[in-house]
Amino acid sequence: MSKRVINFNPGPAALPLPVLEEIREELLNYRGCGMSVLEISHRSDTFTSIIQDAEERLKRLMGLNDDYTVLFLQGGASFQFAMIPMNFLVGNRTADYVNTGTWSTKAIKEAQIQGKNIKVVASSEDRDFTYIPRELKFTEGATYVHITSNNTIKGTQWQEFPDTGEIPIVSDMSSDILSREIPVEKFGLIYAGAQKNLGPAGVTVVIIRKDLLELASDDLPTMLKYKTFAEKKSLFNTPPCFAIYVVQLVLKWLEETVGGVEKIEEINKQKAKILYDLIDSSDFYRGTARPDSRSFMNVTFRLPTQDLEMKFIEEAAANGLSGLKGHRSVGGCRASIYNAISLSAVQTLVDFMDSFAKKHR
Numbered sequence: 001m002s003k004r005v006i007n008f009n010p011g012p013a014a015l016p017l018p019v020l021e022e023i024r025e026e027l028l029n030y031r032g033c034g035m036s037v038l039e040i041s042h043r044s045d046t047f048t049s050i051i052q053d054a055e056e057r058l059k060r061l062m063g064l065n066d067d068y069t070v071l072f073l074q075g076g077a078s079f080q081f082a083m084i085p086m087n088f089l090v091g092n093r094t095a096d097y098v099n100t101g102t103w104s105t106k107a108i109k110e111a112q113i114q115g116k117n118i119k120v121v122a123s124s125e126d127r128d129f130t131y132i133p134r135e136l137k138f139t140e141g142a143t144y145v146h147i148t149s150n151n152t153i154k155g156t157q158w159q160e161f162p163d164t165g166e167i168p169i170v171s172d173m174s175s176d177i178l179s180r181e182i183p184v185e186k187f188g189l190i191y192a193g194a195q196k197n198l199g200p201a202g203v204t205v206v207i208i209r210k211d212l213l214e215l216a217s218d219d220l221p222t223m224l225k226y227k228t229f230a231e232k233k234s235l236f237n238t239p240p241c242f243a244i245y246v247v248q249l250v251l252k253w254l255e256e257t258v259g260g261v262e263k264i265e266e267i268n269k270q271k272a273k274i275l276y277d278l279i280d281s282s283d284f285y286r287g288t289a290r291p292d293s294r295s296f297m298n299v300t301f302r303l304p305t306q307d308l309e310m311k312f313i314e315e316a317a318a319n320g321l322s323g324l325k326g327h328r329s330v331g332g333c334r335a336s337i338y339n340a341i342s343l344s345a346v347q348t349l350v351d352f353m354d355s356f357a358k359k360h361r
Protein backbone atom coordinates (compact mmCIF):
# COMPACT_ATOMS: atom_id res chain seq x y z
CA MET A 1 0.00 0.00 0.00
CA SER A 2 1.60 3.24 -1.10
CA LYS A 3 -0.99 5.54 0.36
CA ARG A 4 -1.46 6.36 4.05
CA VAL A 5 -4.58 4.83 5.58
CA ILE A 6 -6.92 6.09 8.26
CA ASN A 7 -5.47 4.46 11.34
CA PHE A 8 -7.93 3.40 14.05
CA ASN A 9 -5.36 1.36 15.93
CA PRO A 10 -5.67 1.34 19.74
CA GLY A 11 -1.98 1.89 20.44
CA PRO A 12 0.58 2.57 19.22
CA ALA A 13 -1.83 4.77 17.37
CA ALA A 14 -2.16 7.49 14.77
CA LEU A 15 0.00 10.60 15.11
CA PRO A 16 -1.01 13.95 13.62
CA LEU A 17 0.31 14.15 10.06
CA PRO A 18 1.87 17.62 10.59
CA VAL A 19 3.89 16.12 13.45
CA LEU A 20 5.21 13.30 11.26
CA GLU A 21 6.10 15.84 8.59
CA GLU A 22 7.92 18.02 11.09
CA ILE A 23 9.91 15.01 12.31
CA ARG A 24 10.89 14.20 8.73
CA GLU A 25 11.82 17.78 8.07
CA GLU A 26 14.10 18.02 11.11
CA LEU A 27 15.35 14.44 11.23
CA LEU A 28 18.84 14.81 9.81
CA ASN A 29 19.73 18.21 11.19
CA TYR A 30 17.69 19.41 14.14
CA ARG A 31 17.30 23.17 13.91
CA GLY A 32 20.81 23.81 12.69
CA CYS A 33 22.61 21.87 15.43
CA GLY A 34 24.14 19.62 12.76
CA MET A 35 22.80 16.41 14.27
CA SER A 36 19.58 14.45 14.53
CA VAL A 37 17.58 14.50 17.76
CA LEU A 38 18.36 10.78 17.68
CA GLU A 39 22.03 11.59 18.14
CA ILE A 40 22.22 14.45 20.61
CA SER A 41 23.16 14.31 24.28
CA HIS A 42 20.36 14.28 26.80
CA ARG A 43 22.46 16.81 28.73
CA SER A 44 22.73 19.22 25.79
CA ASP A 45 21.04 22.62 25.77
CA THR A 46 19.11 21.48 22.71
CA PHE A 47 17.54 18.53 24.49
CA THR A 48 17.04 20.50 27.70
CA SER A 49 14.91 22.97 25.83
CA ILE A 50 12.89 20.13 24.23
CA ILE A 51 12.06 18.44 27.53
CA GLN A 52 11.34 21.74 29.26
CA ASP A 53 9.06 22.85 26.47
CA ALA A 54 7.21 19.51 26.63
CA GLU A 55 6.70 19.91 30.36
CA GLU A 56 5.54 23.52 30.11
CA ARG A 57 3.12 22.77 27.30
CA LEU A 58 1.65 19.80 29.14
CA LYS A 59 1.15 21.93 32.25
CA ARG A 60 -0.48 24.73 30.28
CA LEU A 61 -2.72 22.37 28.32
CA MET A 62 -3.90 20.55 31.43
CA GLY A 63 -4.10 23.62 33.63
CA LEU A 64 -1.56 22.28 36.13
CA ASN A 65 -0.06 24.75 38.59
CA ASP A 66 3.33 24.47 40.25
CA ASP A 67 1.96 22.00 42.79
CA TYR A 68 2.44 19.40 40.07
CA THR A 69 5.63 17.81 38.79
CA VAL A 70 5.76 16.20 35.35
CA LEU A 71 8.00 13.16 34.86
CA PHE A 72 8.96 11.36 31.66
CA LEU A 73 9.65 7.74 32.57
CA GLN A 74 10.13 4.39 30.89
CA GLY A 75 8.47 1.03 31.45
CA GLY A 76 5.05 1.92 30.09
CA ALA A 77 1.82 2.44 31.98
CA SER A 78 2.18 -1.15 33.15
CA PHE A 79 5.26 -0.24 35.15
CA GLN A 80 3.23 2.39 36.99
CA PHE A 81 0.87 -0.35 38.19
CA ALA A 82 3.77 -1.55 40.37
CA MET A 83 5.56 1.75 41.03
CA ILE A 84 2.54 3.52 42.52
CA PRO A 85 1.83 1.12 45.41
CA MET A 86 5.57 0.55 45.86
CA ASN A 87 6.16 4.24 46.45
CA PHE A 88 3.04 5.28 48.32
CA LEU A 89 1.84 2.27 50.31
CA VAL A 90 4.53 2.08 52.94
CA GLY A 91 3.94 1.29 56.61
CA ASN A 92 0.25 0.87 57.29
CA ARG A 93 -1.01 3.04 54.44
CA THR A 94 -3.88 1.73 52.36
CA ALA A 95 -5.47 2.50 48.99
CA ASP A 96 -8.81 1.94 47.29
CA TYR A 97 -9.11 0.61 43.75
CA VAL A 98 -12.05 0.60 41.36
CA ASN A 99 -11.98 -2.29 38.90
CA THR A 100 -13.37 -1.32 35.50
CA GLY A 101 -11.60 -3.79 33.24
CA THR A 102 -8.38 -5.38 32.06
CA TRP A 103 -6.05 -2.51 32.93
CA SER A 104 -7.53 -1.86 36.38
CA THR A 105 -7.34 -5.59 37.09
CA LYS A 106 -3.65 -5.52 36.25
CA ALA A 107 -3.07 -2.47 38.44
CA ILE A 108 -4.79 -4.25 41.35
CA LYS A 109 -2.74 -7.38 40.79
CA GLU A 110 0.56 -5.49 40.94
CA ALA A 111 -0.34 -3.99 44.32
CA GLN A 112 -1.39 -7.41 45.59
CA ILE A 113 1.80 -9.10 44.41
CA GLN A 114 3.68 -6.72 46.70
CA GLY A 115 1.41 -7.61 49.61
CA LYS A 116 0.12 -4.05 49.84
CA ASN A 117 -2.99 -3.28 51.81
CA ILE A 118 -5.50 -2.32 49.14
CA LYS A 119 -9.25 -2.64 48.88
CA VAL A 120 -11.29 -3.07 45.70
CA VAL A 121 -14.21 -0.82 46.60
CA ALA A 122 -16.19 -1.37 43.40
CA SER A 123 -16.08 -3.44 40.26
CA SER A 124 -18.12 -3.75 37.10
CA GLU A 125 -16.99 -7.31 36.50
CA ASP A 126 -20.54 -8.57 37.19
CA ARG A 127 -21.59 -7.23 33.78
CA ASP A 128 -18.37 -7.96 31.96
CA PHE A 129 -17.04 -4.43 32.60
CA THR A 130 -19.61 -2.80 30.35
CA TYR A 131 -20.25 0.11 32.72
CA ILE A 132 -18.62 2.46 35.22
CA PRO A 133 -19.76 1.84 38.82
CA ARG A 134 -21.67 4.62 40.63
CA GLU A 135 -22.30 5.42 44.25
CA LEU A 136 -18.92 4.53 45.55
CA LYS A 137 -17.79 4.46 49.15
CA PHE A 138 -14.18 5.03 49.93
CA THR A 139 -12.07 4.06 52.92
CA GLU A 140 -11.40 6.85 55.35
CA GLY A 141 -7.72 7.66 55.52
CA ALA A 142 -6.86 5.87 52.27
CA THR A 143 -3.73 7.31 50.66
CA TYR A 144 -5.26 7.30 47.19
CA VAL A 145 -8.13 5.99 45.09
CA HIS A 146 -7.02 4.34 41.86
CA ILE A 147 -9.20 4.46 38.75
CA THR A 148 -8.73 3.86 35.01
CA SER A 149 -10.30 6.93 33.43
CA ASN A 150 -10.79 5.31 30.04
CA ASN A 151 -11.03 1.59 29.49
CA THR A 152 -9.39 1.07 26.14
CA ILE A 153 -10.49 -2.54 25.70
CA LYS A 154 -14.10 -2.49 26.95
CA GLY A 155 -14.86 0.97 25.57
CA THR A 156 -16.03 2.63 28.79
CA GLN A 157 -14.97 5.93 30.31
CA TRP A 158 -15.57 7.85 33.52
CA GLN A 159 -17.77 10.70 32.33
CA GLU A 160 -17.76 12.19 35.80
CA PHE A 161 -15.05 11.59 38.32
CA PRO A 162 -16.04 10.23 41.73
CA ASP A 163 -16.25 12.38 44.82
CA THR A 164 -13.40 11.08 46.93
CA GLY A 165 -13.42 13.91 49.47
CA GLU A 166 -9.89 14.54 50.71
CA ILE A 167 -8.44 11.42 49.10
CA PRO A 168 -6.45 12.15 45.95
CA ILE A 169 -7.39 10.24 42.82
CA VAL A 170 -4.64 8.34 41.04
CA SER A 171 -5.66 7.71 37.45
CA ASP A 172 -4.42 5.68 34.54
CA MET A 173 -5.21 8.08 31.68
CA SER A 174 -3.22 6.25 29.03
CA SER A 175 -6.02 6.33 26.49
CA ASP A 176 -7.74 9.65 27.24
CA ILE A 177 -5.17 12.10 28.56
CA LEU A 178 -5.67 15.53 26.94
CA SER A 179 -8.84 14.38 25.18
CA ARG A 180 -11.04 16.52 27.44
CA GLU A 181 -10.90 19.01 30.25
CA ILE A 182 -10.69 17.45 33.70
CA PRO A 183 -10.93 18.82 37.25
CA VAL A 184 -7.19 18.45 37.88
CA GLU A 185 -7.44 19.44 41.55
CA LYS A 186 -9.04 16.06 42.30
CA PHE A 187 -5.96 14.20 41.12
CA GLY A 188 -2.82 13.40 43.07
CA LEU A 189 -1.23 11.43 40.25
CA ILE A 190 -2.01 10.94 36.57
CA TYR A 191 -0.08 8.55 34.37
CA ALA A 192 -0.23 7.70 30.70
CA GLY A 193 1.77 5.60 28.28
CA ALA A 194 2.38 8.02 25.42
CA GLN A 195 1.52 5.67 22.57
CA LYS A 196 -2.21 6.34 22.53
CA ASN A 197 -2.92 10.02 22.78
CA LEU A 198 0.44 11.69 23.34
CA GLY A 199 3.10 10.34 21.03
CA PRO A 200 5.06 7.19 20.30
CA ALA A 201 5.76 4.18 22.50
CA GLY A 202 8.73 4.38 24.84
CA VAL A 203 7.82 7.15 27.24
CA THR A 204 5.28 7.33 30.03
CA VAL A 205 4.12 10.64 31.41
CA VAL A 206 3.60 10.76 35.18
CA ILE A 207 2.12 13.87 36.76
CA ILE A 208 2.45 13.98 40.56
CA ARG A 209 1.13 16.52 43.02
CA LYS A 210 3.89 17.59 45.35
CA ASP A 211 2.08 16.68 48.59
CA LEU A 212 1.75 13.12 47.35
CA LEU A 213 5.33 13.08 46.10
CA GLU A 214 6.46 13.92 49.62
CA LEU A 215 4.82 10.73 50.84
CA ALA A 216 6.77 8.64 48.34
CA SER A 217 9.19 6.09 49.75
CA ASP A 218 12.92 6.80 50.18
CA ASP A 219 13.73 3.16 50.83
CA LEU A 220 13.68 1.73 47.34
CA PRO A 221 16.26 1.03 44.66
CA THR A 222 17.14 4.33 43.00
CA MET A 223 15.44 3.57 39.68
CA LEU A 224 12.16 2.65 41.38
CA LYS A 225 11.76 5.87 43.37
CA TYR A 226 9.66 8.74 42.06
CA LYS A 227 11.86 11.10 44.06
CA THR A 228 14.92 10.15 41.99
CA PHE A 229 13.27 11.34 38.80
CA ALA A 230 11.57 14.34 40.39
CA GLU A 231 14.85 15.62 41.87
CA LYS A 232 16.68 15.21 38.55
CA LYS A 233 13.83 16.49 36.35
CA SER A 234 13.53 13.13 34.55
CA LEU A 235 17.25 13.19 33.76
CA PHE A 236 18.67 10.86 36.41
CA ASN A 237 19.78 8.58 33.60
CA THR A 238 19.29 8.69 29.84
CA PRO A 239 15.60 9.27 29.12
CA PRO A 240 13.88 8.17 25.88
CA CYS A 241 14.95 11.37 24.13
CA PHE A 242 13.35 10.81 20.75
CA ALA A 243 9.99 9.77 22.19
CA ILE A 244 9.99 12.87 24.41
CA TYR A 245 10.75 15.01 21.37
CA VAL A 246 7.76 13.56 19.51
CA VAL A 247 5.54 14.15 22.56
CA GLN A 248 6.71 17.76 22.56
CA LEU A 249 5.68 18.11 18.90
CA VAL A 250 2.28 16.54 19.58
CA LEU A 251 1.73 18.95 22.47
CA LYS A 252 2.74 21.87 20.27
CA TRP A 253 0.30 20.69 17.60
CA LEU A 254 -2.49 20.40 20.17
CA GLU A 255 -1.77 23.81 21.62
CA GLU A 256 -1.02 25.83 18.50
CA THR A 257 -2.78 24.11 15.61
CA VAL A 258 -5.84 22.64 17.31
CA GLY A 259 -6.16 25.41 19.88
CA GLY A 260 -6.05 23.48 23.15
CA VAL A 261 -7.96 20.92 25.13
CA GLU A 262 -11.33 22.68 25.11
CA LYS A 263 -11.20 22.63 21.30
CA ILE A 264 -10.12 19.01 20.98
CA GLU A 265 -12.81 17.99 23.46
CA GLU A 266 -15.44 19.57 21.26
CA ILE A 267 -14.09 17.74 18.21
CA ASN A 268 -13.77 14.46 20.12
CA LYS A 269 -17.39 14.69 21.28
CA GLN A 270 -18.59 15.30 17.73
CA LYS A 271 -16.54 12.36 16.47
CA ALA A 272 -17.96 9.99 19.08
CA LYS A 273 -21.47 11.32 18.54
CA ILE A 274 -21.65 10.61 14.82
CA LEU A 275 -20.28 7.12 15.39
CA TYR A 276 -22.61 6.28 18.30
CA ASP A 277 -25.57 7.87 16.47
CA LEU A 278 -25.02 5.47 13.60
CA ILE A 279 -24.66 2.49 15.94
CA ASP A 280 -27.76 3.49 17.97
CA SER A 281 -29.92 4.01 14.93
CA SER A 282 -28.91 0.70 13.39
CA ASP A 283 -30.24 -2.79 13.93
CA PHE A 284 -27.05 -4.13 12.38
CA TYR A 285 -24.43 -2.70 14.74
CA ARG A 286 -24.65 -3.07 18.51
CA GLY A 287 -22.61 -0.98 20.96
CA THR A 288 -21.11 -3.07 23.77
CA ALA A 289 -20.80 -0.42 26.50
CA ARG A 290 -23.74 0.92 28.50
CA PRO A 291 -24.68 4.30 26.96
CA ASP A 292 -24.06 6.31 30.16
CA SER A 293 -20.57 4.82 30.46
CA ARG A 294 -19.30 4.70 26.96
CA SER A 295 -15.99 6.04 25.80
CA PHE A 296 -15.34 8.98 23.50
CA MET A 297 -11.98 7.45 22.59
CA ASN A 298 -12.55 3.73 21.99
CA VAL A 299 -15.88 2.88 20.41
CA THR A 300 -16.57 -0.84 20.76
CA PHE A 301 -19.31 -2.59 18.79
CA ARG A 302 -20.49 -5.90 17.43
CA LEU A 303 -22.07 -7.02 14.18
CA PRO A 304 -24.74 -9.73 13.90
CA THR A 305 -22.21 -12.56 13.47
CA GLN A 306 -18.49 -13.15 13.86
CA ASP A 307 -18.25 -13.92 10.16
CA LEU A 308 -19.66 -10.51 9.35
CA GLU A 309 -17.24 -8.92 11.81
CA MET A 310 -14.30 -10.53 10.02
CA LYS A 311 -15.66 -9.45 6.69
CA PHE A 312 -16.22 -5.93 8.01
CA ILE A 313 -12.64 -5.60 9.28
CA GLU A 314 -11.24 -6.95 5.99
CA GLU A 315 -13.41 -4.83 3.74
CA ALA A 316 -12.72 -1.73 5.82
CA ALA A 317 -8.97 -2.35 5.53
CA ALA A 318 -9.31 -2.77 1.77
CA ASN A 319 -10.96 0.66 1.79
CA GLY A 320 -8.13 2.30 3.70
CA LEU A 321 -9.73 2.04 7.16
CA SER A 322 -7.24 0.19 9.31
CA GLY A 323 -7.13 -1.17 12.88
CA LEU A 324 -10.82 -1.84 13.54
CA LYS A 325 -10.43 -5.24 15.16
CA GLY A 326 -11.50 -5.47 18.80
CA HIS A 327 -8.96 -6.49 21.45
CA ARG A 328 -8.09 -10.18 21.21
CA SER A 329 -9.58 -10.79 24.68
CA VAL A 330 -13.07 -9.54 23.71
CA GLY A 331 -13.39 -9.86 19.94
CA GLY A 332 -15.79 -7.70 17.96
CA CYS A 333 -14.83 -4.33 16.55
CA ARG A 334 -13.31 -1.20 17.99
CA ALA A 335 -12.61 2.20 16.50
CA SER A 336 -10.00 4.09 18.49
CA ILE A 337 -10.62 7.74 17.73
CA TYR A 338 -7.85 9.52 19.62
CA ASN A 339 -6.96 13.19 19.22
CA ALA A 340 -5.04 12.64 15.98
CA ILE A 341 -8.13 11.23 14.22
CA SER A 342 -10.07 14.01 12.52
CA LEU A 343 -13.82 14.42 12.34
CA SER A 344 -13.71 13.82 8.60
CA ALA A 345 -11.83 10.54 9.15
CA VAL A 346 -14.61 9.39 11.48
CA GLN A 347 -17.20 10.55 8.93
CA THR A 348 -15.48 8.34 6.34
CA LEU A 349 -15.81 5.40 8.75
CA VAL A 350 -19.46 6.18 9.43
CA ASP A 351 -20.19 6.29 5.70
CA PHE A 352 -18.42 2.97 5.21
CA MET A 353 -20.33 1.39 8.10
CA ASP A 354 -23.61 2.65 6.74
CA SER A 355 -23.04 1.17 3.30
CA PHE A 356 -21.63 -2.08 4.72
CA ALA A 357 -24.80 -2.53 6.79
CA LYS A 358 -27.04 -1.87 3.79
CA LYS A 359 -25.13 -4.40 1.73
CA HIS A 360 -25.12 -7.19 4.31
CA ARG A 361 -28.39 -6.83 6.12
Ligand SMILES: *Cc1c(COP(=O)(O)O)cnc(C)c1O
Pocket residue numbers: 011075076077078079103148150151152172173174175193194196
Ligand atom coordinates in the same frame (compact mmCIF):
# COMPACT_ATOMS: atom_id res chain seq x y z
C1 LIG B 1 -2.45 0.52 26.69
C2 LIG B 1 -2.82 0.72 28.11
C3 LIG B 1 -1.99 0.32 29.16
C4 LIG B 1 -0.68 -0.41 28.91
O1 LIG B 1 0.29 0.48 28.52
P1 LIG B 1 1.81 0.03 28.35
O2 LIG B 1 2.46 1.36 28.10
O3 LIG B 1 1.88 -0.91 27.19
O4 LIG B 1 2.25 -0.60 29.61
C5 LIG B 1 -2.38 0.58 30.44
N1 LIG B 1 -3.54 1.20 30.71
C6 LIG B 1 -4.38 1.60 29.74
C7 LIG B 1 -5.65 2.29 30.08
C8 LIG B 1 -4.04 1.37 28.41
O5 LIG B 1 -4.88 1.76 27.43
